[in-house]
Amino acid sequence: MDGVTHSLVGLTSAKAGLERWSPYATVVCILSANAPDIDVMSGFFGGRWTLLHYHRGITHSIIGTLALGFLIPSIFYAVDRAIAQWRKHPPKIRYRGLLVASLIAAATHPLMDWTNNYGIRPLLPWSGKWFYGDLVFIIDPYIWLVLGGAAFLLTSSRRLKIIGWSVLGIASTLLILLGPAQRGLTTTVVFVVRVIWILGLLAFILARWFNLQRRLKSIAFAALAFVVCYWGALALMHHAAYQNAFTRADQLAAENAEQSPSLAKRRRNRPSDLSFLCRRCSSAFDLAGTLRKALRLERATRVCCIARSSRSSSSRVRPVSVGASGE
Ligand SMILES: [Zn+2]
Numbered sequence: 001m002d003g004v005t006h007s008l009v010g011l012t013s014a015k016a017g018l019e020r021w022s023p024y025a026t027v028v029c030i031l032s033a034n035a036p037d038i039d040v041m042s043g044f045f046g047g048r049w050t051l052l053h054y055h056r057g058i059t060h061s062i063i064g065t066l067a068l069g070f071l072i073p074s075i076f077y078a079v080d081r082a083i084a085q086w087r088k089h090p091p092k093i094r095y096r097g098l099l100v101a102s103l104i105a106a107a108t109h110p111l112m113d114w115t116n117n118y119g120i121r122p123l124l125p126w127s128g129k130w131f132y133g134d135l136v137f138i139i140d141p142y143i144w145l146v147l148g149g150a151a152f153l154l155t156s157s158r159r160l161k162i163i164g165w166s167v168l169g170i171a172s173t174l175l176i177l178l179g180p181a182q183r184g185l186t187t188t189v190v191f192v193v194r195v196i197w198i199l200g201l202l203a204f205i206l207a208r209w210f211n212l213q214r215r216l217k218s219i220a221f222a223a224l225a226f227v228v229c230y231w232g233a234l235a236l237m238h239h240a241a242y243q244n245a246f247t248r249a250d251q252l253a254a255e256n257a258e259q260s261p262s263l264a265k266r267r268r269n270r271p272s273d274l275s276f277l278c279r280r281c282s283s284a285f286d287l288a289g290t291l292r293k294a295l296r297l298e299r300a301t302r303v304c305c306i307a308r309s310s311r312s313s314s315s316r317v318r319p320v321s322v323g324a325s326g327e
Pocket residue numbers: 001036037056060109113
């Protein structure tokens with residue numbers, strides 16, 4: 001998913017309790033929640049095809065996530081120890097708490113990315129198989145609204161932070177209101193989403209205005225629980241939509257007196273859009289290979305025909321030439 005969502009998940013997880021496990025846990029949670037997307041750097045070195053090849057690869061795997069979740073708090077700890085030795089006072093960081101908080105935050109990244117149709121490859125480097133939930137788009141306004149609202153209530157303690165949240169709120173509102181809508185959504189749905197966004201935003205601003213965050217101590221937990229319930233609801237709708245598609249496909253097949261394709265099976269095994277694209281590419285390569293073989297066969301056939309015709313013509317000519325030579 002997008003960096004804003006990962007940052008909000010890291011921040012909300014920290015506010016839900018991980019921040020109490022060690023100093024700097026909030027910063028580490030935000031960094032670890034974003035860390036697997038470091039693979040986008042590959043785009044700077046090799047272009048978009050390199051990015052497409054490496055993105056959501058090893059850094060999003062189980063091994064990669066564990067390594068990054070371990071690396072970030074270890075760097076913080078090493079720096080903290082070095083500063084403590086230099087200033088001759090005990091280190092601030094509690095390494096074990098920071099490590100566990102970092103691993104939890106890092107684990108949220110592949111989990112969030114799995115919910116897209118793009119998917120992840122968690123078994124790399126042993127298997128490149130894609131896994132995907134196909135539940136939410138890469139940017140989801142409801143997740144932004146709920147996690148962002150909760151994080152805003154829990155962290156907007158100073159004027160500078162309020163200014164930062166205001167800038168983020170205005171930018172995201174402009175994107176939601178003026179940005180292009182997802183393909184396939186009707187104007188009514190887009191209108192409803194925009195109205196929910198505005199109402200939700202106003203509700204959080206009013207809650208902050210009346211300092212309700214002091215009474216809403218579990219709001220971080222509630223926001224994370226909302227995301228899980230939201231996924232559950234989408235999973236149910238997703239399942240229902242697939243069932244409808246299978247039924248309709250079977251109906252169409254029956255109407256056209258065709259054999260019903262094993263759509264259910266194919267859909268269940270359908271890879272993500274990207275791997276589908278790759279499959280299309282490999283099909284194209286297969287087709288190209290077949291064409292090459294056909295061309296080779298055709299060329300070979302043509303050579304055979306030419307050879308045969310030249311043999312037959314030479315055999316026709318030969319008696320003449322023999323005759324001629326005999327002359
Ligand atoms: Zn990612």
